[in-house]
Amino acid sequence: MVDQPFTRASTLADVYAHPVGRDVVDRLLLAVGRGPGVLTNPLVRRLRLSSVERLTRRFTGPGLVEAVIGLLNSCPDRPTAQQTDHRWWHSAVVYQIYPRSFADSNGDGIGDLRGVTAHLDHLAWLGVDCIWLSPVFDSPNEDFGYDVRDYRAVMAEMGTMADLDELIARSHDLGIKVILDLVVNHTSAEHAWFQAALADPDGPYGKYYFLRPGNPERPPNNWTSFFAGRAWRWYPEAERWSLHLFAPGQPDLDWENPAVRDEVTGIMRFWIDKGVDGFRLDVINYISKPPGLPDGDEFIGNLMGYTGIEHYFYGPHLHDHLRQMRRDGAPDPDHFLVGETPGAGIEMARLMTNAGRRELDVVFNFDPLENPGRTRFDDYRYDLNGLKQAWINQQQRMVAGDWTSLFYENHDNPRMISKVNPDPEHRDAVGKLLATLQLTMRGTPFLYQGQEVAAINQPFTSRDQLRDVEAFRMLDEGNDWGRVLAGSRDHARVPMRWDATPGGGFSVLADGTAPATPWIEGQSTDPGYSVAEQRDDPDSVLNHYRQLIELRRSTDAFTLGEIEFVDASRRDYWAWYRTGASGDRFLVEANLTARRRPARHRDAGEIALGTSPAPGSWLEPYEAVIYRIE
Numbered sequence: 071m072v073d074q075p076f077t078r079a080s081t082l083a084d085v086y087a088h089p090v091g092r093d094v095v096d097r098l099l100l101a102v103g104r105g106p107g108v109l110t111n112p113l114v115r116r117l118r119l120s121s122v123e124r125l126t127r128r129f130t131g132p133g134l135v136e137a138v139i140g141l142l143n144s145c146p147d148r149p150t151a152q153q154t155d156h157r158w159w160h161s162a163v164v165y166q167i168y169p170r171s172f173a174d175s176n177g178d179g180i181g182d183l184r185g186v187t188a189h190l191d192h193l194a195w196l197g198v199d200c201i202w203l204s205p206v207f208d209s210p211n212e213d214f215g216y217d218v219r220d221y222r223a224v225m226a227e228m229g230t231m232a233d234l235d236e237l238i239a240r241s242h243d244l245g246i247k248v249i250l251d252l253v254v255n256h257t258s259a260e261h262a263w264f265q266a267a268l269a270d271p272d273g274p275y276g277k278y279y280f281l282r283p284g285n286p287e288r289p290p291n292n293w294t295s296f297f298a299g300r301a302w303r304w305y306p307e308a309e310r311w312s313l314h315l316f317a318p319g320q321p322d323l324d325w326e327n328p329a330v331r332d333e334v335t336g337i338m339r340f341w342i343d344k345g346v347d348g349f350r351l352d353v354i355n356y357i358s359k360p361p362g363l364p365d366g367d368e369f370i371g372n373l374m375g376y377t378g379i380e381h382y383f384y385g386p387h388l389h390d391h392l393r394q395m396r397r398d399g400a401p402d403p404d405h406f407l408v409g410e411t412p413g414a415g416i417e418m419a420r421l422m423t424n425a426g427r428r429e430l431d432v433v434f435n436f437d438p439l440e441n442p443g444r445t446r447f448d449d450y451r452y453d454l455n456g457l458k459q460a461w462i463n464q465q466q467r468m469v470a471g472d473w474t475s476l477f478y479e480n481h482d483n484p485r486m487i488s489k490v491n492p493d494p495e496h497r498d499a500v501g502k503l504l505a506t507l508q509l510t511m512r513g514t515p516f517l518y519q520g521q522e523v524a525a526i527n528q529p530f531t532s533r534d535q536l537r538d539v540e541a542f543r544m545l546d547e548g549n550d551w552g553r554v555l556a557g558s559r560d561h562a563r564v565p566m567r568w569d570a571t572p573g574g575g576f577s578v579l580a581d582g583t584a585p586a587t588p589w590i591e592g593q594s595t596d597p598g599y600s601v602a603e604q605r606d607d608p609d610s611v612l613n614h615y616r617q618l619i620e621l622r623r624s625t626d627a628f629t630l631g632e633i634e635f636v637d638a639s640r641r642d643y644w645a646w647y648r649t650g651a652s653g654d655r656f657l658v659e660a661n662l663t664a665r666r667r668p669a670r671h672r673d674a675g676e677i678a679l680g681t682s683p684a685p686g687s688w689l690e691p692y693e694a695v696i697y698r699i700e
Contacts, residue, residue: 076142078120078135082109085119085138090145090384093415094138101373103443130369137367137380144386149417152426152471158247159348159406159431160473161629162199163509163619164516168481169206169228170214170589171565172519174577179586181565181576183224183233187240189568192601196522196612197619200247200406202350204481206234207253210260212319213539214563215251216352217258221337238345247347249406254334255353259312259319263333268308278330279321280313280363292365293378298543301378313363315356315382317539325357325391331398338399348406351430354392355411355422358385374413375445383413392422392429408475409433416464425471432475432514435464439483447549447557452489454662457507458644462635465512476508479518484561488527491692494596496664497524499692501611502681503660506694509618510648510658512633517615519566523604524611527561528593536560537590564592569602614681621679621696626650637670643689645671647699655699661689675699 076084076091085091086109096106109115117125123135173185183206193201205215208223215225224231241248257264266275271283282290289302290311295318302311303318312321323330338349359382371377392409400407409422411433419433438460440446441453464474478486487500501524508515530536533545538559545554565588568575574592577585597603604610622628627650636645636657645659657674661667669689674697677685682693689695 076119076139078118078123078139080119080139081115082117082119082122083115085142086115088142089148089417089421091138091142093417094141096415097413097437098373100437100442105442131367133367134369137370141380141384145384145421147389147421149420149424149469149472150426151469152424154425154471155403156630157404157406157431159200159514161623161626162247162514163197163622164200164202164249164514165193165196165198166202166204166480166516166518168204168519168563170204171563171576173566173568174585174588177577177579177583177585178227179577179588180227182227183229183237187233187237190237190240190244190246193246194244196616197623198246198517200249200347201241202249202408202516203251205251205253210258210319212258212317214537216253217256217260217317217320218253219258219260220262221252222340235344242345247406248345249348249350249408250341250346251352252338252341252349253352254323254337255356256314256316256320256322259321264312264321268305268310271308271310274329277327278323278333280324280359281308281310282313283310291363291378292368292371293363293381294366294371294376295543296376297540298547298549315353317543322359323357324359326359326361326387331391331394335395335399338395342400342402342405347404348400348408348431350408350410351395352410353412354409354430355384355388355414355418355433356382357391358382358388360386379413384418389421389427389429393427396428396430407431412436416467419474420467420472423473425473432473434475434477434480434516438464439478439486445557446483447544447553449552449556450489451491452486454490454644455641458662461511462638465633465635468512474513475516476511476513477516477518478504478508479521479562480516481518481562482559484557485520485525485527487524488561491664492526493664496692497526498611499681499690500524502614503662503692503694505611505615505618506658506679506681506696507644507660509615509622510628510646510656510696512631512648518562520562522612522615523567523599523601525562525567525599526594528564530555530558530560530593535591535593537563560590564588564590564594567592567595567600569600570597574600575602609683614679617679625654625656626652627654627656643667643670657697657699658694659689659697660694661692664691666690669695671697 119135170181172181173189174181175184206228207218208220208225209215209217238248263275263278267279271281286304293301295301297317314320366378370380407430409430422430438457441456490500541554541558565576604612627648631648631650634647642663647657649655659671666688672687676698678696678698680695682690685695
């Protein structure tokens with residue numbers, strides 16, 4: 071069935087019945103701290119978009135309804151159930167490495183590829199199946215590797231191509247797959263393509279980017295950057311504006327140019343030929359921009375924080391571009407394609423990832439990382455009931471051929487333990503609870519380095535302790551220090567703590583010479599929170615992660631098994647069954663708060679694993695228990 075085009079005569083019910091419309095409405099309600107329950111009112115559901123525009127125009131200004139109609143009409147697709155074969159990543163645990171901060175093998179204060187290779191045994195011992203390396207390509211490091219200067223060369227600070235070849239080979243010897251972070255929404259301004267574009271804006275490489283002539287005092291549109299300020303940079307030598315959704319030195323590529331798409335798929339084939347098993351694709355849903363780059367709606371910009379985002383977060387040719395990437399760049403179904411897709415909701419994710427569509431395999435949905443009405447830069451106590459509602463909603467909407475990622479942390483987000491409860495008394499309990507939730511839910515878990523030893527946010531006190539370009543630009547724009555500190559990406563980028571020695575074992579030199587000061591220094595050095603200390607402690611967060619991964623690997627119940635939620639409406643409490651085709655069945659029961667509460671299913675079966683040394687008739691603060699059901 072083909073949907074009729076949306077008009078002002080369409081109703082809110084019509085909008086919400088459309089997959090993209092549902093995600094848009096959910097996103098707008100989330101931003102104002104409301105849930106979708108408001109749409110259960112039949113009077114609200116029957117409102118025509120013309121009436122919505124008339125009723126809200128005073129607050130939203132003109133253009134909001136028109137923007138929504140345009141977005142809906144650009145995407146007629148609907149998700150459908152598609153059977154799929156089991157792939158390795160359905161059962162895998164993925165571990166993200168930020169190489170600059172993982173381990174320094176040569177004492178220059180910067181983590182490198184040899185440092186990663188030296189610690190692969192830790193990852194094999196932990197039980198992970200795949201590592202994801204944040205960018206290691208040649209880069210001037212305006213955004214620490216997310217500004218690529220050469221996609222076929224290794225960053226000098228990271229080592230050599232031979233080092234990367236060795237890392238891939240050694241990983242495979244240990245049964246660990248490797249995916250690379252591929253950043254192709256934009257390049258570095260120092261990339262040869264962009265330099266050629268500046269030299270000849272009307273030549274072939276000028277068409278690789280959004281280069282626009284005009285008045286140097288007036289950008290081509292009102293779009294704003296994710297790193298604060300306008301999304302345009304004037305290049306006087308070329309007499310052109312260049313679009314950059316991120317840092318000024320990260321010009322966006324124009325994916326409507328088929329030559330750009332061919333370049334990208336050629337890069338993918340180059341690395342697959344070298345043995346990598348897939349890619350994590352940075353902000354990949356931003357690659358399709360509409361013709362003419364129209365101004366963004368001011369109301370949406372103020373609500374979402376970024377003017378213009380409605381035009382490109384789910385652009386008109388996104389699915390075409392993703393299908394070409396799969397077909398021409400990574401055609402083997404076992405090549406794992408992971409999309410970072412900020413702003414895309416559950417239904418958009420299903421359209422990008424359902425197996426029958428041959429686009430991506432999983433995407434990252436960031437909505438569960440913040441409570442409704444909150445952003446990363448708000449300083450607040452995260453309510454785990456929000457995670458519960460978000461993950462239940464997501465799980466219940468999955469059908470055959472759908473799959474999802476499970477994550478709390480990465481290189482762009484603060485540490486989740488600190489958001490849930492920064493009280494040191496609860497650090498281990500929260501860390502073990504988060505591990506249990508993530509590794510027993512249906513989907514592919516993505517761990518981030520340090521998560522396994524209960525890493526927390528850093529008590530930064532001054533600008534000179536930070537390194538993040540986003541934080542600097544926010545401070546330069548006049549943002550309050552507390553707001554910047556709450557969401558700084560530097561919390562997750564301090565060096566990994568390998569042992570309790572000064573410097574945490576980040577730099578270890580065979581000749582005993584003193585290493586350089588790390589590129590960014592960690593401010594938290596609490597005893598007991600390094601790999602070496604926790605490995606020797608059977609009750610540690612690290613060993614709980616290892617035991618969970620071992621349990622997960624021992625049964626199909628926690629990988630491919632069905633999920634059934636129990637007492638889902640009960641606040642501060644979360645429980646579910648996982649049942650495998652093998653007949654294995656487990657119950658997971660968790661307390662989401664710092665208060666004791668009765669264990670509702672204590673007699674469900676034998677305890678397979680718990681976060682408390684002696685589970686009883688009460689769930690202790692943040693306790694989780696896994697029961698094996700006979």
